[in-house]
Amino acid sequence: MGILVENISKSYKNVAAVKDISFEVKPGELYGLIGPDGAGKTTLFRILTTLLVADKGQAKVAGYDVVQDYKNIRHSVGYMPGRFSLYQDLTIEENLNFFATIFGTSIEENYDLIKDVYEQIEPFKNRRAGKLSGGMKQKLALSCALIHKPKVLFLDEPTTGVDPVSRKEFWEMLKRLQQKDITILVSTPYMDEAALCDRIALIQEGKILEIDSPEAIVKKFPKKIYDIYASNMYGLLTALKDFEHAHSVFPFGEFVHYTDKREGFDSNELKIYLENKNLQDVSISLTEPDIEDVFMELSRK
CATH class of the missing domain: 3.40.50.300 (P-loop containing nucleotide triphosphate hydrolases)
Structure with a gap:
């Protein structure tokens, strides 16, 4: 039943x-x-x-x-x-x-x-x-x-x-x-x-x-998603939200999950941008989405 x-x-x-x-x-x-x-x-x-x-x-x-x-x-x-x-x-x-x-x-x-x-x-x-x-x-x-x-x-x-x-x-x-x-x-x-x-x-x-x-x-998640790390989490979040090509930005454990508006995303461009914002130990790597990423994307819509 x-x-x-x-x-x-x-x-x-x-x-x-x-x-x-x-x-x-x-x-x-x-x-x-x-x-x-x-x-x-x-x-x-x-x-x-x-x-x-x-x-x-x-x-x-x-x-x-x-x-x-x-x-x-x-x-x-x-x-x-x-x-x-x-x-x-x-x-x-x-x-x-x-x-x-x-x-x-x-x-x-x-x-x-x-x-x-x-x-x-x-x-x-x-x-x-x-x-x-x-x-x-x-x-x-x-x-x-x-x-x-x-x-x-x-x-x-x-x-x-x-x-x-x-x-x-x-x-x-x-x-x-x-x-x-x-x-x-x-x-x-x-x-x-x-x-x-x-x-x-x-x-x-x-x-x-x-x-x-x-x-x-x-x-069904429509975009590539990236784990981004920097020693200053608050500064990283602020800088990413100000980045002109940012589609979504939200904290995820010790990383920030980031998606870009563009199809062709150059991680080196973003790394240079973040380092110019005086952020240290910046790393960017492709990761797999999970339910929380999907939920955040659907909530945005």
Whole structure:
């Protein structure tokens, strides 16, 4: 059972949070909604999990209409919101038992589904949720979202504020869950996580910019892109933005990613220009684009 979104829009007073969005998540797919804070990801998740009603458009989750069949959807999906929303004064085990009871099941009945996740927090099962680390809170929230064996799993920025090791472990868990025929829709502001999805939708200011597999989206990048380094990063950014042939300039780790307006780009010309700006240790090398480069280019348009 997948997800079908058709022309969904939602506004808060005069602010449009989601603008005429359409996409489809196939059954068993790990689908990413990729975009920065304020892009409309959470609003869309709340519509699809029946917590908000759209102003226009329609959507189906696991075959059910989000308005007419909202009760069926609530029994068929798991939802992990962006903020930790479990009972912080209850222990790990008490939280799990509580959510299992709500759905008329038990930890034991669906243990095979949560086993990979729960085994990592089980040694601390008597610890209150409010006393857990960010990574452990994340694993507890995922266990609670899975306890009733949902057909579709919604994860709204599940790795925000979590350490890199826990992020990596979390995505490995998602890949294993996908093998159990669960459809997963995950949102994230981290562009590197986009490559871990089967398909992605890039979203900015409530609009979908592009939908495809991560590999196909990167292949569409229209220009050659260069890694540029200098010992003075701020001076480098300023000089590149002032360069008359600059198409795009943005920081990327220890480098600046640069594209030129011209087809025939001479890197020596640019190096001389930067050295004349008193920049030291200048290096320019051709590099491969990634999802973040594509997103920045689409955002410019």
